[in-house]
Amino acid sequence: QQPVQSPQAVILREGEDAVINCSSSKALYSVHWYRQKHGEAPIFLMILLKGGEQKGHDKISASFNEKKQQSSLYLTASQLSYSGTYFCGLQDDGGNEKLTFGTGTRLTIIP
Amino acid sequence: DAGVIQSPRHEVTEMGQEVTLRCKPISGHDYLFWYRQTMMRGLELLIYFNNNVPIDDSGMPEDRFSAKMPNASFSTLKIQPSEPRDSAVYFCASSYGRITTIYFGEGSWLTVV
Numbered sequence: 001q002q003p004v005q006s007p008q009a010v011i012l013r014e015g016e017d018a019v020i021n022c023s024s025s026k027a028l029y030s031v032h033w034y035r036q037k038h039g040e041a042p043i044f045l046m047i048l049l050k051g052g053e054q055k056g057h058d059k060i061s062a063s064f065n066e067k068k069q070q071s072s073l074y075l076t077a078s079q080l081s082y083s084g085t086y087f088c089g090l091q092d093d094g095g096n097e098k099l100t101f102g103t104g105t106r107l108t109i110i111p
Numbered sequence: 112d113a114g115v116i117q118s119p120r121h122e123v124t125e126m127g128q129e130v131t132l133r134c135k136p137i138s139g140h141d142y143l144f145w146y147r148q149t150m151m152r153g154l155e156l157l158i159y160f161n162n163n164v165p166i167d168d169s170g171m172p173e174d175r176f177s178a179k180m181p182n183a184s185f186s187t188l189k190i191q192p193s194e195p196r197d198s199a200v201y202f203c204a205s206s207y208g209r210i211t212t213i214y215f216g217e218g219s220w221l222t223v224v
Contacts, residue, residue, distance in 0.1 A: 002153070030210050041202060041215035042154070049210065087154060089213075097142060097209050098167060101154040 001025055003090045003102035011108045012078050020073040020105045022088030031064050031071040032089035032099060035082075042087060045073075050093070075107070083109045113137070115216035117203050123222045129191040132219045134203030135184055144213065145178055145188050146202040154202070160186065193223045 003024045012018055022031065030049050034042035046057070048064035048071060059076045071090075075082055085106045089099040116135040124130055136143045144159040158168040163180045171178070175194070180186040190197055200218040 032213070041217050044212045044214070047210070047212065091210060096167065097159065097161070098156060099144070099213060100156060101146075103153050 002100060003088055005086075005088060005102040005105050007105060008103070009106040009108070011110065014080060014109055014111050015077055018075045018078060018107060020075075020086050020088075020107070022071045022073075022090070022102050024069045024090050024092075026069065026090075027093040028064075028066055028069055028090055029093045030091045031062070032091075033062055033071075033073050034087045034089060034101075035084045036087065036104075037084040045086075078107075078109050080109050080111065083107055115203055115205050115214055117201075117216035117219050119219055120217065121220045121222075123224065124193055126194055126223055127192045128223075129189065130193045130197075130221060130223075132188040132201050132203075132221070134186045134188070134216060136186070136203070136205030137207075137214055138184065140205035140207045140214075141183075142206045142208075142213075143180060143186050144204040144206075145186070146204060146215075148200045148202060148218070149198075157188070190221075193221075195223045198222050 003022050006021045032047050033045040036042040050066050062073045064071045085104045087104050088102045118133045141162050145157040146154050148154045157170045158178045160180045178188045200220050202215050202218045204213045204215045206213045
């Protein structure tokens with residue numbers, strides 16, 4: 001079952017913050033976040049494992065709440081280069097390696 | 112290091128023709144994934160292999176689709192016969208280990224007319 005992402009699309013001015021949410025109806029083992037620019041392959045951002053951790057690098061961070069089966073991606077002080085479509089990929093707690101991607105959130109940063 | 116290499120990058124074919132997409136995973140990676148991306152359905156996992164063995168093909172839409180991985184450095188996704196609704200970007204991806212970064216190729220853009 002496909003994870004649900006929200007919002008579907010967001011437009012920000014450079015310097016503003018954004019939060020992208022990802023939720024699942026299944027128990028999760030890990031959450032992966034990817035960014036894809038138009039016409040390109042998805043690029044890995046980070047993985048969070050079961051345990052409720054939070055990760056981040058530069059101005060992009062994420063949290064994982066396994067009890068709520070949710071993850072959120074935080075982009076602070078957004079830059080033009082952050083534009084693209086963000087996908088969460090979820091691995092359920094059933095022991096398999098399948099990564100099921102969400103519907104995507106299109107982020108547009110304007111000057 | 113070379114990334115995941117896919118060919119062809121673009122293909123336009125007529126309905127009913129056979130289409131073969133090719134993938135060379137990153138050397139040393141033991142997982143290979145085939146995804147399909149469309150506007151309507153997003154990124155869908157079609158099939159994945161571990162050590163050249165198909166593990167889960169539940170995402171393969173129909174018998175018209177087949178995938179093989181004859182060795183650790185090569186995989187194919189075949190569509191026969193192709194239909195216009197197969198038009199999409201097909202991504203191959205690979206990874207090392209169960210829960211780890213998945214690296215995507217640049218995709219094969221397929222148009223069936």
